[in-house]
Amino acid sequence: MATGHGLSLTAVSQLSWRNLWRNQRRTIIMLLAIAVGVWAMIFMTALMRGMVDQMIEDGIDALPGYVQLHHPDYRDDPNVENSLPPPGPELLVALGSPPVEAWARRVKVPAMASSERNNRAVMLLGVDPQPEIAVGFDPSSIVAGRFLEGPNDPGLVVGRKLLERLETDLGKRIVIMSQGPNNSIADRGFRIVGVFEGKLSAQEENLVYAAIGTTQELLGMGEQISEIAVKGGDYRDASALYAWVEQAAGGQYEVLPWTKLDTYLGLMLGVMDGFVLVWVVVIFMALSFGLVNTLMMAVFERVREFGLMQALGMKPASILYQVLLEALMLLILGLLLGNVMAVASIMPLRDGIDLSIVAEGIEMMGASSTLYPALKPKDLVMANTVVIVLGILTSLLPAWRASRYRPVEAIAKT
Amino acid sequence: MAEIKCVELCKTYRQGDAIIKALDHVSLDIEQGAFICLSGPSGSGKTTLLNMIGGLDALDSGEISIDGQRVDLLEKGALADLRLHHIGFVFQSYNLIPVLSARENVEFVMQVQGVPAAERRRKSMAILEEVGLKDMEGRRPSQLSGGQQQRVAVARAIVSQPKLVLADEPTANLDSVSAKHLMELFVELNQNHRVTFLISTHDERVMRYAQRLVRMRDGKVVSDEIQISD
Numbered sequence: 001m002a003t004g005h006g007l008s009l010t011a012v013s014q015l016s017w018r019n020l021w022r023n024q025r026r027t028i029i030m031l032l033a034i035a036v037g038v039w040a041m042i043f044m045t046a047l048m049r050g051m052v053d054q055m056i057e058d059g060i061d062a063l064p065g066y067v068q069l070h071h072p073d074y075r076d077d078p079n080v081e082n083s084l085p086p087p088g089p090e091l092l093v094a095l096g097s098p099p100v101e102a103w104a105r106r107v108k109v110p111a112m113a114s115s116e117r118n119n120r121a122v123m124l125l126g127v128d129p130q131p132e133i134a135v136g137f138d139p140s141s142i143v144a145g146r147f148l149e150g151p152n153d154p155g156l157v158v159g160r161k162l163l164e165r166l167e168t169d170l171g172k173r174i175v176i177m178s179q180g181p182n183n184s185i186a187d188r189g190f191r192i193v194g195v196f197e198g199k200l201s202a203q204e205e206n207l208v209y210a211a212i213g214t215t216q217e218l219l220g221m222g223e224q225i226s227e228i229a230v231k232g233g234d235y236r237d238a239s240a241l242y243a244w245v246e247q248a249a250g251g252q253y254e255v256l257p258w259t260k261l262d263t264y265l266g267l268m269l270g271v272m273d274g275f276v277l278v279w280v281v282v283i284f285m286a287l288s289f290g291l292v293n294t295l296m297m298a299v300f301e302r303v304r305e306f307g308l309m310q311a312l313g314m315k316p317a318s319i320l321y322q323v324l325l326e327a328l329m330l331l332i333l334g335l336l337l338g339n340v341m342a343v344a345s346i347m348p349l350r351d352g353i354d355l356s357i358v359a360e361g362i363e364m365m366g367a368s369s370t371l372y373p374a375l376k377p378k379d380l381v382m383a384n385t386v387v388i389v390l391g392i393l394t395s396l397l398p399a400w401r402a403s404r405y406r407p408v409e410a411i412a413k414t
Numbered sequence: 415m416a417e418i419k420c421v422e423l424c425k426t427y428r429q430g431d432a433i434i435k436a437l438d439h440v441s442l443d444i445e446q447g448a449f450i451c452l453s454g455p456s457g458s459g460k461t462t463l464l465n466m467i468g469g470l471d472a473l474d475s476g477e478i479s480i481d482g483q484r485v486d487l488l489e490k491g492a493l494a495d496l497r498l499h500h501i502g503f504v505f506q507s508y509n510l511i512p513v514l515s516a517r518e519n520v521e522f523v524m525q526v527q528g529v530p531a532a533e534r535r536r537k538s539m540a541i542l543e544e545v546g547l548k549d550m551e552g553r554r555p556s557q558l559s560g561g562q563q564q565r566v567a568v569a570r571a572i573v574s575q576p577k578l579v580l581a582d583e584p585t586a587n588l589d590s591v592s593a594k595h596l597m598e599l600f601v602e603l604n605q606n607h608r609v610t611f612l613i614s615t616h617d618e619r620v621m622r623y624a625q626r627l628v629r630m631r632d633g634k635v636v637s638d639e640i641q642i643s644d
Contacts, residue, residue, distance in 0.1 A: 008525065008528075011525045015511075015513065015514075018513035018514075019513055022512070022513060304509065305511055305512075308505075308509045308511070309511075310494065311468070311470055311497060311503055312497065312498065312503065312522065312523050312526065312570075313494050313495065313497040313498025313499070313523065313526055313527075314494070314498075314526050315491060315494050316490075318526075406470075406471075407470045408465050408470040408471040411470075411505065411509065
């Protein structure tokens, strides 16, 4: 294959490859710099991606359901007045079909939990235990006692932290007080039958689980519910699920995906790709100084050769092409090395990095104490693409300089 | 074949505040198959004249034509083509490509010309044999002596049978034996292949080989003599 300037691709490649290794020490140092830079891009991105994924997953676990249906006014005022009737036949059919994998109805109202020693504001969740587990509640999070056993279980499941705050214990009774219809006060004593441990301390402190039938009876709301939680597919792209449920729900419900329900988490997912790109570009910019310097030095050392090649009839474009190919070879070798280093350092950490020593700090950010690095193909592609594309663009300057020498002056250089 | 006409060539360089007249109204006719030496002290304009004829530098004024084609009017790309297909260069300091072997250096011009690999190899081996370097085809320039490097440079200049070879002080860095061998090679190529040679030198030994001796001083031709061989 010819380059369009007489010299074949093989010949130019051979020249570029040999020139690359003319100053082995300089080339190896640059290769290592590129490799470490690429390693940092991929490794740190995997850590950040893992942390953000964990935050989102924990957040979704705390608010199970990738899509939720509410009364249009519920989110502004989550009381029993803004409740929904049970799902009608059309919605039930939709909720029983793909892409829906599971769904659960809930009563969810603010309440006050009081023990004989203390009281706390909580969110009372009236749930049907089996569907709730199907949409995301993790039964293994119960660390004492049991989870609810049916829609009319009289017991209450509370978080470990709430138990401490209320200075009460498993098996003891606490009073749950909330607002019933027509601003009436609804209260009832519940025996604590289970204690759960949440991934986030906020969950443990704020959520109390009661059976849905018991809660509806307490609040005097009949068969009414506060929300329907729907799960299906990959949480990163809930758009198909959202469209399906919204179409089936009709106009009487407010249907929202989790990204809108928890805008902080939604934003985290949205900005992560942009953040990765910025991170990769920032590291590349640091690298690019070394790359340009290396190529500039390689060009200055060979001014006479470039002049000679032009004197012999090689066209400037061919010289530009030769230097660019040299840069491309350097970049590809650096990328290969960097990718191998990154994968080799991420794979042993697949089982997670224990961050319990700084657990409280990172829990404030909504992340859990074990970090699982997430090596995503798209992040690898992005890092490699940025290095190649920006690397070639950066190399254009030295390559252009090499091609612009006047042969008569270049040959005279000593 | 190469018939060269130089008419009223002028070229000045600026060196600080001073203006140097490198070529001062130089006119020269070079017939095809000639073997000409340009002699004169450093700064007399020999190299500048060679550079102008080879299209490596631009004139201030004047005309140069090779076989009727005006070199001074050609664009950069056309000049590169002219050098590639019609002119062979031999420089004072060998100017080989260090990362290529002797054979690859000889093949370089043919590679740029797009000559097929087998033909390149055949021609380069033949010319290396002719310059006495057949056994050193795989050596890099750093593994060759100055004389051997210059012979590789000569082989590269003539391998694709140019009409004209421009040699700038080709023996300046050679010992007397190597210089003699090189000049004998030039003469042989001139006589056997009718290649036109234009050689700049201030080496009296080299001048003795020339059929015609053009002396320059301060950018002007001061004498132009036909030499009778011994």
